[in-house]
Amino acid sequence: MSLSRRTLGKALTPDVGRGIPDATVARLPIYGRVLTSLITAGNSTVSSDHLAALCGVSPAKLRKDLSLLGSYGTRGVGYDVGFLSAQIDRELGLSRPWRVVIVGAGNLGRALVSYRGFESRGFEIVGLVDSHPDVVGTRVTVGARELLVLPSASLEALVRQSHAHIGVIVTPAESAQAVAERLVAAGIRSILNFAPVVLTVPVGVEVRKVDFGVELQILAFHEQRRGEEPMSQAMHA
Amino acid sequence: MSLSRRTLGKALTPDVGRGIPDATVARLPIYGRVLTSLITAGNSTVSSDHLAALCGVSPAKLRKDLSLLGSYGTRGVGYDVGFLSAQIDRELGLSRPWRVVIVGAGNLGRALVSYRGFESRGFEIVGLVDSHPDVVGTRVTVGARELLVLPSASLEALVRQSHAHIGVIVTPAESAQAVAERLVAAGIRSILNFAPVVLTVPVGVEVRKVDFGVELQILAFHEQRRGEEPMSQAMHA
DNA sequence: TAGATTGTTAATCGATTAACAATC
DNA sequence: TAGATTGTTAATCGATTAACAATC
Structure with a gap:
């Protein structure tokens, strides 16, 4: 009775299943939104370095995430923004209402x-x-x-x-x-x-x-921590 | 997340030398809110099992998280809700406006x-x-x-x-x-x-x-995944 | 003491990163 | 070919979990 019912469900399954990790799923909508804006801007391809910068993640993480969906890029070229966007939408389930x-x-x-x-x-x-x-x-x-x-x-x-x-x-x-x-x-x-x-x-x-x-409390925590520590590098407006 | 290993030798300050992990910080506001409701309800102490259930986390995780703030519980008894709540507020920086x-x-x-x-x-x-x-x-x-x-x-x-x-x-x-x-x-x-x-x-x-x-897209993802899998494993209430 | 429950350990699990071979 | 960039590996890092000795 002390355990939450929710936590019980996932014990016995031997994970051979090829699910996308939660951390990756949480980033897919961000990739999707940035890709949409690239399409609107008229871009046709994008490299992992560029896309990662726009999304605020590291290129390694981006490539790792995308590789979990499939091999949708072209070595030496990058990713087709329209195609990649469609794959992400499909993965997230956005191709149906x-x-x-x-x-x-x-x-x-x-x-x-x-x-x-x-x-x-x-x-x-x-x-x-x-x-x-x-x-x-x-x-x-x-x-x-x-x-x-x-x-x-x-x-x-x-x-x-x-x-x-x-x-x-x-x-x-x-x-x-x-x-x-x-x-x-x-x-x-x-x-x-x-x-x-x-x-x-x-x-x-x-x-x-x-x-x-x-969210506000977490910001407050960091604000407080910053005040406690002597300012090092950082800050250039 | 710079970390400064500086020893301000204060007796009552717990060893927070390397900082509370982000994952823990993200949960502290939840613990804080549930504790507030326990105070309102008139409870004076709470066990990790009970508090964890109310917060929707595992007791082990809760105790681990709280131990990072300091040793504020009493073995065999539990945690004083008022005191613990105050410690969490202080840690999060909520004791100042x-x-x-x-x-x-x-x-x-x-x-x-x-x-x-x-x-x-x-x-x-x-x-x-x-x-x-x-x-x-x-x-x-x-x-x-x-x-x-x-x-x-x-x-x-x-x-x-x-x-x-x-x-x-x-x-x-x-x-x-x-x-x-x-x-x-x-x-x-x-x-x-x-x-x-x-x-x-x-x-x-x-x-x-x-x-x-x-958030909605992540829900959609799970909804879709649920529909795809023929609920064989994964679910047993 | 006997029962309860914390605080901590050590093992496991999952996520991130750097590096580079594959290949366009 | 020469340069660019992906996809994947293996190492590292961080977070979760189960278990239990400490101790109220």
């Missing part, structure tokens, strides 16, 4: 709805719910479309009818766990959690967490 | 301003700027206070006069790099970047990045 439900229409929820990066990457926001009567029934514009804020009670129906894949929790901390349970019960197995709580979910459900407070 | 400037007063910028988790953790938002004439001059409420949206031109003055430590960039991708450069020139050395771009900053400036798109 993913339907997203957003729970919570506060400031942050509305900011997410109007965030252009979703639609442009193939994510479709199929619904937005909120429990606050003042907010229910109002509209939020998403690009060309308009989204109606639905009452909290219709969450399950929304998930089922839209066949949503991903639930985004943007509620206060107090309601997040209950929302997560309702999402899972309705069939959702991927959750993006913005509430400052650790969610407990059944094995097989994937939760990712975004917490501005945590 | 940090002043934050927010650049960009769009949906997301305003969501951040009204995010309670900042003030409650000792961060003070000292200013909010935006380049859009329609937005400049409007007000945003932060808890009890009200924040006036300042014009972009006053960014440098704001940073200097408030002695801000941290800059938060919530602008569109196009303007983010320019804003970063202005922040750094004005003396900021810690940046939290919400714009979907990789920022280039001088050595000594710390940048952390939050990107919802990246």
